[in-house]
Amino acid sequence: MLYLDNAATTPVRREVLEAMAPYLTGEFGNPSSRHTYGERAAAALEQARERIAPLLGMRRRDIVFTSGGTEANNLAVKGIAIAAQQTRGSRHVIVSAIEHESVLASADYLQRVHGFEMTRLPVDGAGRVDPSELAGAIRDDTALVSIALANNEIGTVQDIAALRRAAEHVPLHTDAVQAAGWLPLDDLGVDALTVAGHKLGAPKGTGLLAVRGRVPIEPLVHGGGQERGRRSGTESVAGAVALATAMELAEAERVANAARVAALRDELVERVLAEVPSARLTGHPRERLPGTASFTFEGTSGEAVLLELERRGIVCSSGSACAAGSSDPSHVLLAVGVPAEVALTGVRLSLSQTHREGLGPVAEAIAASVAAVRGL
Template sequence: MSVLYLDNAATTPVRAEVLEAMMPYLTGVYGNPSSHHTLGERAAQALADARARIATVLGMRQGDIVFTSGGTEANNLAVKGIAIAAQIGRDAGHVVTTPIEHESILESVDYLARVHGFDASRVRVDATGVVDPDAVAAALREDTALVSVGYANNEVGTIQDVAAIARVAHDHGAPLHVDAVQAAGWLPLAGLGADAISIAGHKIGAPKGTGALGVRGRIPVEPLLHGGGQERGRRSGTEHVAGAVALATALELAEAERDEASVRVARLRDAFIARVLDLVPSAALTGHPVERLPGTASFTFAGTSGEAVLLELERRGIVSSSGSACAAGSDEASHVLVAMGVDPTIAQTAVRFTLAHGAKTPLDAVADAVAASVAAVQSTG
């Protein structure tokens, strides 16, 4: 039985163009980019080229790009590194975020509070997952080290007005970090006013284990990894040259396709949402109805178990998820939905469908399978 994969927010397949671009740096050009010989210099040039290409898409300078092992490390480096540097440099002791962020943000903020004595403000979101920039402004203090907000939520797809949040943060002298892991390829990344931006390769057709943090040169960052002083001292460790080339290639491809793909995929998404809501009386859309990622459709199905619906869908050849892949195996209700005011019992019925950049086929049959799967679970519940 063929499988229809609708879990692209968790990971995407590696694109053929990306694999082709990175292959030379897994084979013939295998030198360490810190080595001062021909193979090392060729690797270093490839690394510099990848850094420049990523910087262009992010609207930053080449030296602003720090290569990481993925989005989680990029978020950790941004939140901990910027906040601790501000604590050292100007006795800052406060950070601002929201309760719907990725676990790598929330747990980094918890770490700052537990180990470094920071105060943390978590600005509430409304029932659609939107944070009010004025509420962010109200939470800011003179000693705020950092504001960290996700551009688009990984579970429900709600998009934040990060440009407005950047303005209020800067009015109070605080830098803004934007987790753009889910937004890359779907939304513009340059011109946001962000001081730091996280991206991950495996969300846009590059391999897992590739990512970057763009952080403007004026922002001090305390490194989390120490050793050889690579990445201008901000992230020690021999760079993954092939991964950096892969990330740059995937990001450029996704950016080139962004406008057309966003319109096309959003139409498929909207038709799918309408059909599911029409066919399944217990279905409720989660997230903002309009300001959401083009490829994300997320629902709750009262009277079911989200995991049971997923099993029924997979029996019908459809792969999706119940929310963040980073929380897989947890029996707890989604912290995102609970923060949006969804009853925890209902939150445990959540199912998320996320489309690929290249999606072109209407999802009527998938909506029919959703209806059949929900009915099957409800009949045995």
Template structure:
């Protein structure tokens, strides 16, 4: 099997697994407990928080451990938007039409139940948000702008530092969903200029069920979960110490290796893209040709069904995806591709391949040849 669905999830790194193992066994205490076992867990949690803060270039107090990217997005957007209600009536939110569902559903909730106005920024045909579009959308009552760092379907990378600077100059807050960027792109929150940033552990070598939300300083953040007041009152619930330890290790290692790994994977991605486009003349690359995640190659194959191509590829030992794993099972065309201007019919032919650092040149060549065979087989059967 050749696994090319790393944007959906990645295997747990051995280093992360070894680091978390003691906190699933002998040091299993509740970090809120005032005894030796609990205090050992609390010390490990503190060390993990400090490690994450070093990786992000922020203070430990700005790091909130969550259950994953979806919760981090929800807490950032709901928390900051509802926190702003202390200053008056509901205001205005800005996001894009190509965000992950965790962002889109959250802003919809704030619109329906709390009266926030929402503007969806358009993108160009390559999936990039234009700075002028953001400038024109900002209003005096804009509370928060949320734009993802990199798209989970086509891999297009957004100019986050520029967009954050425009937002900050207008007096609004800026959040970025950096779930797909984790381990691939720079994450220094000061350089990016963001007020909040979401990450998910299982995208960068930690296990599922752990995530991080960075929130700058003492910004008013309304908690989603109420209870014992853990995470400095921002996120109640017994902390996942083992997950936090694994996350800290995986994040530190992924950032340490980032430059070399990204260059190597991008080279193999480009080889894969070139071969697919040469061998399968009907294939069209989606997303930005250069400003994209190092491991992401997404295509549409007009005249086919993306799901049928996936089945043919799996029979040939190639595991990939038709888009976001979080939208699996939906019969609707990709909202990302339609927002980029593709027709619903073409959008339903999409297939996404996401490489990892362990993807070999031989696997890339075999996968590209398999794409040609799978597409040809589907076309022979009439789509």
């Protein structure tokens, strides 16, 4: 099988397993315990923070370890907004129409439970937010702007620098889950940033929210006051070490990997568009993640095409793994102007940072799978 669903999850890297193994065995202490075992665990946890912080342009104290991207996005959107409501009376949040479900659901929660108003910024046909639209949406009571650096379904990369300027004084959070390992994250100028370890070779259940110290944040999980009171619960030391190791490896290899994989992606896109009738590339044609190629195939069913591809030894997806089981068309494809019936034909192929093989056979398999579904 050829696995092309790396935007959903990636295999754990051998170096990451080796780095975290001691903290699953002999170094098993609770980092909150005041004895030798606990002190060694606490030291490893802080070292992981120190290793991660410069990769994000943040300070060590800004790093909050979480169980993954969804929790980190919830903490960012709810935590920053509720703190602003409590301190300044803010009651307005801004998100884009193509955010991950964890951001949209968190903003919806703020509306339903805390009386916030939400603005969903539209995107253009390539999936990009117009900075002038953001500037026009900012209000005196805006608590937070949350716009992903790169979209998880179509791969479009936002101009975060322009959006940062448009947001002015309002805290800006970016979901960088898909961008980590592909794009530089240390000079974005954002106030809060989300990373999930399992997208770049760390285990599932590892992640972080980096939030600058000047930004007040209300914790969502209460208890013993771990993570400087921002996220209670005994930390996963092994998970933090794994995440730090995976992020360091990804950054060291990022430039070379991104250039190589982007060339493979471009070859795949060119062949699919040439060989598959009615194939359409979704997302921005240039400002997109190096490893993501997403298409619609009008006159098919995306799920049926996926089954045909798996029969031919290729595993990919129809969109966000976090929306698995839904029969509704992708909200991302709808937002970029794809008709509902065509949105149901979407297929996403996502390469890993270590992918090296040519994708000519994949294009051939796509053409054959689409033809089979259309009954040609």
